[in-house]
Amino acid sequence: MTKKWEDNFDALLTWLDPDREKAGRKYEEIRHSLIVIFEWRGGYDAEDLADETITRVLRKVPEIVNNYEGDPALYFYAVAKRLAYEVSRRQQARVEIEDPEKLRAPKVNDERNDRETEHECLDKCLAQLSPADRELILLYYQQDQPKISYRRELTRRYRLEPNALRVRVHRLRAMLHACMNNCLGKPK
Amino acid sequence: MEEAIFPPTAALMKDIERERLLIRQYLLGELDEHEREQLEQRVITNPRFKEEVLITEEELLEDFVNGTLSPRELELFNRMYSSSPAQSRKVKIAQALSRYASEQSPVVQPVVHKTWTRSLFEIFSTKNRFRRFSLAALITVLAVGGAILVYWLTSQQWRANYEALRQLNQAGSEILQPDSSVVSVSLPALLLREGGGEARNITISRQTRTVQFRRPVPSGGTSSFRATLKGSDGSEVFRLDDLHARQIGPDSVLVLQIPAKMLTSQDYQLEISERLPDGTHGRPSTYPFHVTGTP
Secondary structure (H helix, E strand, O other), rough: OOOOHHHHHHHHHHHHHOOOHHHHHHHHHHHHHHHHHHHOOOOOOOHHHHHHHHHHHHHHHHHHOOOOOOOOHHHHHHHHHHHHHHHHHHHHHHHHHHHEEEHHHOHHHHHHHHHHHHHHHHHHHHHHHHHHHHHHHHHHHHOOOOHHHHHHHHHHOOOHHHHHHHHHHHHHHHHHHHHHHHHHHHOO | OOOOOOOOOHHHHHHHHHHHHHHHHHHHHOOOOOHHHHHHHHHHHHOOHHHHHHHHHHHHHHHHOOOOHHHHHHHHHHHOOOOOOHHHHHHHHHHHHHHHHOOOOOOOOOOOOOOOOHHHHHHHHOHHHHHHHHHHHHHHHHHHHHHHHHHHHHHHHHHHHHHHHHHHHOOOOOOOOOOOOOOEEEOOOOOOOOOOOOOEEOOOOOOOEEEEEEEOOOOOOOEEOOOOOOOOOOOOEEEEEEEEEEEEEEEEEEEEEHHHHHHOOEEEEEEEEEEOOOOOOOOOOEEEEEEEEEO
């Protein structure tokens, strides 16, 4: 990491917020938003694309920081949008080459092995949750009644408002997702 | 998306539903470029909205795994979620979690409909201090309120009985004739003041509405009398003033009619005293009696 990069990064954080801690949190929030946006746009290697976006913004920080008006996050978005356009043109070419591979049906053994690995990873990841959280997430998926009445029963059992239950389950799923991604390795 | 205010209004619910639909359309690739950019700008500038999009995506994945997507949605979903390894991985994890949960069903406790006794037990065995204090306060309020209510009901009943007593004995009231609902007791005119006389036994049944005492008074007298009923412990059950003799045939009789509801199975003392010219009352004649049975 060069000195110039470090200086630019400092300037970037200051641009996000004069308070260093808040700036750090905003930076992480923006980075995560870029990752999910690239995922939703079907981008390969969404993390790499997010980091590429940040690198491009970093290069521009000395020029823009004094004159830019508005939420810095929107500048990141504008850079990401341009990058997504460039990538989509590159990706189109890649898909055309890989199409025959994509059409190949997975072998039965591959699928069985994948499932076993997924199961082991879930064992590991669910074990990291507290017993109450583990029970909640499994109960959430175990419904054998109509969804609405089942979810209402869960809100009663856990004494949560419906939206609070949604958010709590989402946060548990996000933890499981991150753990599963680590366990399974980078998606191919 | 802002957190819904509880309880949410109908208009707010509609806004929430509209927004979730928009998010779903975004995830399925149905929005045009302008709408997509507007949504993504909200994602990057509003963490709560981003969370809402992520939750809606999870719900979309659940619908796919449960097979509840419409044919059109399924086609769009397959296109969007096979577009990259990261998207495919989301589907794989959702499917794996659903499979795992269904395999675990004998181990995980089912959702139990609590009986009221179980809920009550949990309330009383809570370790939460605030809850305990609230519970103690509630019990105290209920106990005090209950006592006040009982006292009020009792005094209401007593007031009703006293009103009935007053009406039975006011000037010009009907002199009831002895029958199945009226027990009539004759009292001697004069009584040896020492000893109080022998206690009468009065039996009342469920049909008995009134217990009537009749005591002859000298004819031509215009005196008013006081009747006081006392219980076995000497406490006063009631006191009636300004009772006057009634003419029954050739005789002048002091009639006292008591609602049977005022009497219970115990010893009583009925005191009758005459009002003197100076306004005081003379020494009373005391008539002891014992009541058996209840109305």
